[in-house]
Amino acid sequence: MxxxxxxxxxxxxxxxxxxxxxxxxxxxxxxxxxxxxxxxxxxxxxxxxxxxxxxxxxxxxxxxxxxxxxxxxxxxxxxxxxxxxxxxxxxxxxxxxxxxxxxxxxxxxxxxxxxxxxxxxxxxxxxxxxxxxxxxxxxxxxxxxxxxxxxxxxxxxxxxxxxxxxxxxxxxxxxxxxxxxxxxxxxxxxxxxxxxxEPAPEDDEPAGDGRDEIVVSGGGSAAALPLYRAAAEAARLVREKRWRLLLGAGVVQADFAAVAARATDNLVVERARPDFPLLVGRSAVSVSQAGYNTVVDLFGTGVKAVLVPFEEGNETEQRLRADRLASHGLVTVLPQGELTAGNLARAVRAALALPPPEATAIDCGGxxxxxxxxxxxARRRGGLAAPALAANSAESAWRRLDDALATAVASGDTLAFWWRDDDATAPTPALDRLLTLARRHAAPVALAAIPAAATRALAERLADEPLASPLVHGLSHRNHAPADEKKAEFGAHRPTAALVADAERALATARERFGARLLPIFVPPWNRIAPALVAELPALGFCGLSTFRDRPATEAAPGLIQVNTHLDPVDWHGSRSLVAEDMLLDGLVRAIAARRRADDTLEPIGLLTHHLVHDEAIWSFCERLIERLCRHAGVRIHAAREVFAAPSAGSGVDGPA
The missing domain is CATH 3.40.50.2000 (Glycogen Phosphorylase B;)
Known part of the structure; x- marks a missing residue:
């Protein structure tokens, strides 16, 4: 291809x-x-x-x-x-x-x-x-x-x-x-x-430039001028080695000439060269800033290095990289704030006395x-995925999920999940399959039903499904956003009064349809909602709000608990089939790890499905995932009534009224 x-x-x-x-x-x-x-x-x-x-x-x-x-x-x-x-x-x-x-x-x-x-x-x-x-x-x-x-x-x-x-x-x-x-x-x-x-070039010049020298470089800009000036003076202090300064094209000729004027008999000052990797590989010590490409040139060469990370203008990138490499014993770091000729000379002498670094553990196969x-x-987007490659990648990801769940269970943690399915309107074979899956694993599912489209037959179908709880999914799932913006029914494209009126009507319609089974939790279509409406929802009778991605706080507004969803298996912007399994599962593993490291303020991990659009690939993934989660003793899929319970000092859980 x-x-x-x-x-x-x-x-x-x-x-x-x-x-x-x-x-x-x-x-x-x-x-x-x-x-x-x-x-x-x-x-x-x-x-x-x-x-x-x-x-x-x-x-x-x-x-x-x-x-x-x-x-x-x-x-x-x-x-x-x-x-x-x-x-x-x-x-x-x-x-x-x-x-x-x-x-x-x-x-x-x-x-x-x-x-x-x-x-x-x-x-x-x-x-x-x-x-x-x-x-x-x-x-x-x-x-x-x-x-x-x-x-x-x-x-x-x-x-x-x-x-x-x-x-x-x-x-x-x-x-x-x-x-x-x-x-x-x-x-x-x-x-x-x-x-x-890239692989280091073959070196067939035993006596070539850079051999057993102190090679000083600073990338292509003028930002390394303080390093060059300090190195020119440090060469006078470490005279037993030849020093070679390589000044990038960003150093103007006047500054180049000023540095060159400081040269002694053991110092060569020249412009940066295309054979820089060869010079570094031959050097006794490489002295440089800690830019990405310079550091990568050091990996795998076994060359001793002194890094003087660029830190002007509140830049933190190079210092962080240099400190991490130093913590692995790969480099010597001289902070820019401590850069003097004497300190640089001492750092070079210290590096010369060290054994060569072991950089083999670093992944340089980028x-x-x-x-x-x-x-x-590209294969996934075009439907051309190599079956063996895709299968191997997916199975490895399932094993990583199993390991993450087992580790959590062994640590005594309880992982909290919940399950939301959107766009319910009527009984369908797809809904039957969803509810059967929930019953098979005793996994509660919250059905975000569209009030204006929900039929009486849907309410009757759910009456015998104690694991299914209806939520309020907008009013009619109608897009009001301009053509050049993301779809939204309750976005900031209409007056707040109109949004409030529609939300109030949505709750009343849903209550009329589902009665006491309804949980007054608002699920805005396309997971988008105007902040002005959020503040009004508690006064309308809503106790919860659910969108997508990590919530910013436990309460979206006073008296309005927010619990979001985080894992959606549908490739909405591409094939509309299953997102690559390894991507989905690796995201889930990271979410599990984040919750094990954090305190109790992180919400349960939310699974989001859309039963009406599932193909066999999506159904297969969902069924395998629910089965995987439910067989672990340390995992619990909570009912929506539980995850939207108001925080209290007691241990009991009171769901939404």
Whole structure:
């Protein structure tokens, strides 16, 4: 299967983002795929593009770490005309390609100032039929915004537009949650690839440059100037070794000349070279910042390293990475705040005295794994999944779930689940199958019934099903959102008074239909609800609210308990059949782990089904999962009446009236 792949990346300071994206693009091309790499940062001649189709957008950059201000290539503020031209070129490339797979590097986790062009690209993808597989590509460490609403915005974009997130790191060394707040709903999107690095080139020059030297590097920007200056002076203190300083293209000629003027007879100052990996592999000690690509070049070489992580402008990425590697005994760290010539000389001498590091345990197979994952995502979207591969991956995931459940039981934990099924209106064979499954395993199920469409026959059918409890699923499941926005019946698209009137009518209609069996719990269609309506629900007679993904608090409003769902097996944006089992189950395993680590404020894990749209693949998954959960003594599927019980100091549970 040959795929058309579009990768877009914009590097603003160094060239690390572009270098990693280019390495991935080359690997995909080597696997036989047609790859276009679009770069929106400054030209970087040392980054190899090989036989790729490479497109350079009108470039932008930042002034140091001031990423909120974009500059053009001449250092002037980027104009709206320039940004509009970039958007036009990017969407035109997409229209010509109609790619099978689209990869956005860093966005939506970062590059917020370029969100307009990324969102234009995503809109083009959403309008394309078939829609391309859309993946985010991120390094091992992210910089989380200080404002929670920006994190929430990134998550919303992921859930709406993306099929997965390729995390180019090793979770055993540095899991993404060390730098970015993850929850049980985001975790299923993540796919760790291992670190993206290419094999070290063959070294056939025993006496080549770098041999037994102190090699000092700082990436492609000018951010490493303090390191270069300190190293030039440290070379005077450690004279028994030759020092070689490699200054990137981002260091202007005047600064290069000033550093070179400090050279002694044991110091070589030159521009960065394309054979940098060879020089590092030959060195006695590598001295560098802790950027992703530089660190990956160190892995597997057995080279002793001193890392001086870049920490200006509240940057935390490199320090976190450096400290994690140091904790594994792989590097020596000199914090930037302690950088002096004397301290650097001492750190180099200390590194020289250490044995070579053991980096073999680090997963550096990121290129091969990335290619495999891209191909797997494409197979699933196109219905071309290799049966043996898919089956093996799924069975491994079921084993991981069994292990997680067994571990919880062995620890004496009780895992709480609940089950919500949406869109009930009338008795159907699909409803019979759902209720039979519930009875077989004594698993309570909450049926979110649509009041305006619910028939009397549905109420009669549920009268003999004590495990089934009806909830209020909107009023008529009618979309009131504009055509260019996500569907919602109770979103903020209508006056609050109209929302309140419809919610009040929905409760009255449901009570008339289901009587005392009804639980006054509001389930907004498409799981979207205007905040203004939430505040009004208790006064209307509702005691609970249920949507999707982890709730922000136990009460959505005073007197209104919120308990959400978290696992939906339907691939709504793709095949509308079963989401890949390994993705679903790995997300469930992470949700279990999160609840074992947390206190009692986390809600029960909610299973969400839609019986009317299930095909055999979805039914089979649901039946296997319910059976798996119910056979574990430490797992309990609670009735909705229990999970929506008002918190109290006593041990009894009083359900909704």
């Amino acid at each position: 040959s795929l058309s792949v579009l990768i877009t990346v914009t590097h603003l300071l160094g060239v690390g983002h572009l270098a990693r994206a280019a390495a991935i693009a080359r690997a995909l091309a080597a696997a036989g795929h047609d790859v276009t790499l679009v770069s929106g940062g400054m030209p970087a001649p040392l980054v190899r593009t090989g036989r790729l189709r490479f497109v350079q957008l009108p470039p932008v950059r930042s002034a140091g770490t001031a990423f909120s201000t974009l500059l053009d290539e001449d250092g002037r503020p980027a104009s709206s005309a320039l940004l509009a031209e970039r958007r036009r070129e990017l969407t035109a490339i997409f229209a010509r390609m109609r790619p099978d797979v689209m990869v956005t590097e860093l966005f939506p986790f970062g590059r917020r100032m370029l969100a307009d062009e990324f969102m234009a690209l995503l809109a083009a993808a959403e309008a394309c039929r078939p829609r391309p597989v859309t993946l985010a590509s991120v390094r091992d460490v992210l910089v989380a915004p200080a404002k929670p609403e920006r994190i929430a915005e990134a998550h919303r974009r992921l859930f709406r537009h993306y099929d997965g997130v390729l995390v180019h790191g090793d979770p055993a060394i540095l899991p993404l949650e060390a730098s970015w707040p993850l929850d049980a709903t985001l975790a299923p999107l993540l796919r760790y690839t291992g670190y993206v690095g 290129l091969a794994t990335t290619v495999r994952l891209v191909e797997e995502f």
